[in-house]
Amino acid sequence: MTMMNTENSARQAWMGLLARAPAARLAALIDGAGTMPAFDWLRVPEIGGVMVRGRAGGTGAPFNLGEMTVTRCALRLSGGQVGHGYVQGRDKTHAEQAALVDALMQTDRAADLRAKVLTPLQNTRDSAATTRAAKAAATRVEFFTMVRGED
Amino acid sequence: MDQQALTGGFTAPPQQSAHAFRAALNAMARPGTIEHISGGSAPAPVSPAAATLLLTLADGETPIYLAPGHNNAAMRDWVAFHLGAPLCDRAQAVFALGDWDALLPLSDYPIGTAEYPDRNTTLIVEMPALAARGAMLTGPGIQDKALISLPEIAAFQANHALFPLGLDFYFTAGTQIAALPRSTRVSEGK
Numbered sequence: 153m154t155m156m157n158t159e160n161s162a163r164q165a166w167m168g169l170l171a172r173a174p175a176a177r178l179a180a181l182i183d184g185a186g187t188m189p190a191f192d193w194l195r196v197p198e199i200g201g202v203m204v205r206g207r208a209g210g211t212g213a214p215f216n217l218g219e220m221t222v223t224r225c226a227l228r229l230s231g232g233q234v235g236h237g238y239v240q241g242r243d244k245t246h247a248e249q250a251a252l253v254d255a256l257m258q259t260d261r262a263a264d265l266r267a268k269v270l271t272p273l274q275n276t277r278d279s280a281a282t283t284r285a286a287k288a289a290a291t292r293v294e295f296f297t298m299v300r301g302e303d
Numbered sequence: 304m305d306q307q308a309l310t311g312g313f314t315a316p317p318q319q320s321a322h323a324f325r326a327a328l329n330a331m332a333r334p335g336t337i338e339h340i341s342g343g344s345a346p347a348p349v350s351p352a353a354a355t356l357l358l359t360l361a362d363g364e365t366p367i368y369l370a371p372g373h374n375n376a377a378m379r380d381w382v383a384f385h386l387g388a389p390l391c392d393r394a395q396a397v398f399a400l401g402d403w404d405a406l407l408p409l410s411d412y413p414i415g416t417a418e419y420p421d422r423n424t425t426l427i428v429e430m431p432a433l434a435a436r437g438a439m440l441t442g443p444g445i446q447d448k449a450l451i452s453l454p455e456i457a458a459f460q461a462n463h464a465l466f467p468l469g470l471d472f473y474f475t476a477g478t479q480i481a482a483l484p485r486s487t488r489v490s491e492g493k
Contacts, residue, residue, distance in 0.1 A: 194309045
């Protein structure tokens, strides 16, 4: 069970990374990762909406934050590995590439793809988050109160 | 998950579901008409017509009852992947799928209410074959009379007597599909 959870969380991590990656950046990285194998569609790319739910403060009661557009697809490689792609936006190529990487991550090309696609995406994402956090931190105002002379 | 459960969806969903919907609509509007639909396939023993009909009509908001014989692990996975529909008991079913004998008795299914006569079950009955002979149909959507091979007659007469409540039926065999709404009168063919 623990091993299953580890596998699942690893897969969740790369699927989440692919879902939020900019489509152009993902396409460029995949171009540089060698030829992609042929596959069969299990579910051709389709565009739909999902309700995004949140919790106030991360712990409160769930509420509906709003709807967002999602494109999803599922495909199968000739080796039998099934890849699912769920990405934000309306880009069907993006969903296809995300599903393809998901399927290939279950084959012996996993290490190669991690080095050429996933790690650069993660780095881009991390640096963007750091930059944003630094910008926000620079505008932070510290409030403090001097001792008030009430005595 | 079984590999078979992931295959069998539409390859061009907008066009194929539109064609299948038109055929299903036509079959229901003109009871006794045999239409042909294909494009979907589900694990055995589900016929291509029944699989296509489910892909066209069912989604996450339509609970489905799978009768014994059609309720196997591969089919449950197929429903989960392709339709996302919840599986349920007869009393909550919007669609029910199975052979005629496995679907009986009909009294288990909701027939709608006086305020909402549409809240009934639509039964998808798998048949060995469909042919324009046997029971005689008359009523709305039928010019004079129509003949269709039904599994029995008394049950459909009793169902018509419930009008405006009652059940609606699709019959599927291979790629053939025919329909029998509750508004149709059924009698012995001559």
